[in-house]
Amino acid sequence: MTTATASGNGFRRIVRSIHIPPVYYILILVFLVGGLLDQIFADGQIFSNPAIMLNIVVRSVALGIVAVGQTLVIIGASIDLSVAYAISITAVMASYVMQGKDVNVPQAILVVFLIGAAIGLVNGLIITKLHVNPFICTLGTSLIISGIINGTFSNYTGSVPQNFQYFGYGTLGPIPVSILILLLIVLGGWFLLSRTKFGSHLYGVGGNSEVARLSGVRTDRVLIIAHIICSMTAVLAGLFLVSQMGSGAPWVGPNGVYDLNSIATTVIGGTALSGGKGGIWGTLGGVLIFGVLDTVFNQLGVSPYLKTLLQGAIIIVAVASYTLRSKKEVA
């Protein structure tokens, strides 16, 4: 900022003031390389067919919604491994309560959001009041939730009514509703982090909890709220998935590896696992990279195993591209 000279640098100053997270350069690179490969080895739909572009985003909706919540907790130097099973319990409970009837929709939504809030509250309380490492705490709660739903519900319990599927498949003009919802959640996350007191407190807690506490931040409360929001986003993702599937099953969450994938996309987006640094827009970039990869692999007809392998390699390379120059030793 200070280096910019006054004359004729107005444009450059504006460009500099927009901080584009570096993940978007990787996103563009992945998109171009994928599109080129598609052009050479397949039918070249990625560059020519706008429906595919939309599809990339639609594929990313569920992961994107959870990743917003995950970003919040990771900025607070915590982590949430229970999101996958929070998604599962939402999918199962929603379709169980709805039983295919429109009248049951409001109460089903109320029930799942209450469950989500309870999961987040329990996670937050255990982490802040009992001083349990967040990794272990949420691993434990995810085991507990998985036990409860696998023990109580069989595969495909109940169903969601036709109208509820609007959430998953409906469109508003040319744009799918699901994309609008993802955008809304991302904007909400951005607003929370950069325009509210809660957001700045969360960065403070993640950066240095003790300093934040001594400067009057109620660190425990901030972290508990972050965990509740994170579980709520998982609930929303679960509702989205169940509206697409038509019926809930206990394997929805773990099958999509939403726990580890949401953490991976958050970190690819530039949020530090050690907390205090990062943002929602980076995470969105990370999520879109996953969406682009998915689409490219599908177009090229890559085997699912090679897909997993390449995804793993890309996670490492993407994160390494920022961490490479850091002087600090990591663990």
Place this chain on the structure above:
Amino acid sequence: MTTSTLTPQTGSSNILGSIWAWIKKVPPVYPVFLIIFITLGIINHSKYQSMPGIMAFLRTAAPMAVIAIGEMMVLALGGFDLSVGAIITFVVLVSSKLLANDPANAFPDIMIVLGFGVIIGLVNGLVVSYLKVPSFIATLGMMMLVRGGALGYVGGAPQGYLTDNWTAFGRSYIEKVPLFGRVPYALIVLIVFTIIAYFLFHRTHYGKQVLAIGDNVRASQLSGVRVKLVRVITFIICSVFAIIGGIMIGGVGGVNMTVGTGVEMQAIAACVVGGILLGGGKGNVFNAIFGAFTLQAIIDLLNLMGLPKPYTDAVQGLLIISAVAYAGITSMRKR
């Protein structure tokens, strides 16, 4: 720490006091394991209080104990290794193809998978040390790489079965051993690797350096510890121990596609139950082993009580949280 320096007044209470101080130093995992194991014995006397039953229990618990030792070293360093589960999938699936149903291939196969273990650990260590990728993400990526590679290599389905001499490490017993009756190979493997790990971790500079790095990277770096080298070695040890554990798990469970899924979390849970805190700076080979034993004993206990598998998971989750909460509360009180 402070309790041992408090010297009681009279002679008799001095002895009692020192015994009490000694008891207090015993990590809680040992009495907990003992209580659970005795309870098992009360419920099913013939199985858990007879030599063959105890040996059978050790056979089931040994693989996770070996894996937990490796994971413990990485945890002591302050890192994570999430790739161990995928390594087990890799060992079982790749071996099912490499063995080609011929017992003569067992030795070369084991050498090959061990070689891959070294490479996986080396890459993990190099990525964390030189590319500065946090180990959580580096090993998460490695988990996907290894799982994808293994499944791709076998084409998504097991290729053949595991030969008897290969599965012996996890499944078979040495018969007619005096005093013990029959001793599982798995127990011998566990003892051998426990001794190796004990010497590495508790009797060499290397072990001290691991703990120093886990405690404070910067300080250990300034005092001349070769942080990168130690870290790479630790990741290699963890991967190799996971390969050994994978051979034992394959021996007990045979070939299936879901083998290895979630093992990384179980190994971390075993360490945590054994009192090893995440974040580094603390570690003990025997605590990790008994953490794994305790988890297995709990699973056995819940099975005996007729609880279905899903609820066993739930109770495990509850226990993991309580173990760490207990450790956290007691360490806070000491402060």
